Amino acid sequence: MPNDRLLMIVEDDEAFARTLKRSFERRGYDVLLADSQEALEKLLETHDPGYAVVDLKLGAQSGLPCVQRLHAHDPAMLIVVLTGFASIATAVEAIKLGATNYLAKPSNTDDIEAAFARSGGDPAAPLGPRPTSIKTLEWEHIHEVLKDSDFNISEAARRLGMHRRTLARKLAKRQVG
Known part of the structure; x- marks a missing residue:
């Protein structure tokens, strides 16, 4: 083909x-x-x-x-x-x-x-300050830990020092799609 x-x-x-x-x-x-x-x-x-x-x-x-x-x-x-x-x-x-x-x-x-x-990228993309909230920083940190733990929610929760169900609830709240 x-x-x-x-x-x-x-x-x-x-x-x-x-x-x-x-x-x-x-x-x-x-x-x-x-x-x-x-x-x-x-x-x-x-x-x-x-x-x-x-x-x-x-x-x-x-x-x-x-x-x-x-x-x-x-x-x-x-x-x-x-x-x-x-x-x-x-x-x-x-x-x-x-x-x-x-x-x-x-x-x-x-x-x-x-x-x-758009696979080539845009070198003229505007640069500017990116306001970051505490919630955004938390969200990015959670996903960094998830990635590092191969998306194992139990392991990510352990590394984050939170209960697995708490992490699952946070993911369910912010999940898109």
Whole structure:
């Protein structure tokens, strides 16, 4: 299959994956679905996608190894990471591992296609002070610890010195998508 319109979607939410698949197919893409890194590996044995959309959190696993694997498979592939757990730390890691863009959920097909088109970056992006609240700093710290603990909520709660249920409640409150 030619990779110029072949899209790999790595998403464990079956309903969301099917919705994205149908939407991209209406736009002329051939779409492959994987719900785990293992499923991704099998598909990469026989397919060479030019595009990929990867969920940052695949069940209890991180989607970052999938980003790394896709980039290793084809460094020219345009990879967009979608997440309901957006943080600066995970955005930086995703880009370092080969993602071309990073979007917070909810994102639709238009947003994802626009992210594919913006893969080169914008050197004229305006710089300015970023006001940071205590809540934002807490949120970013929580996600840094989550990333460092491979998205294991129990381990992250232990490292943060809080009860697992408290952390789960905080994540549920701020989760997008």
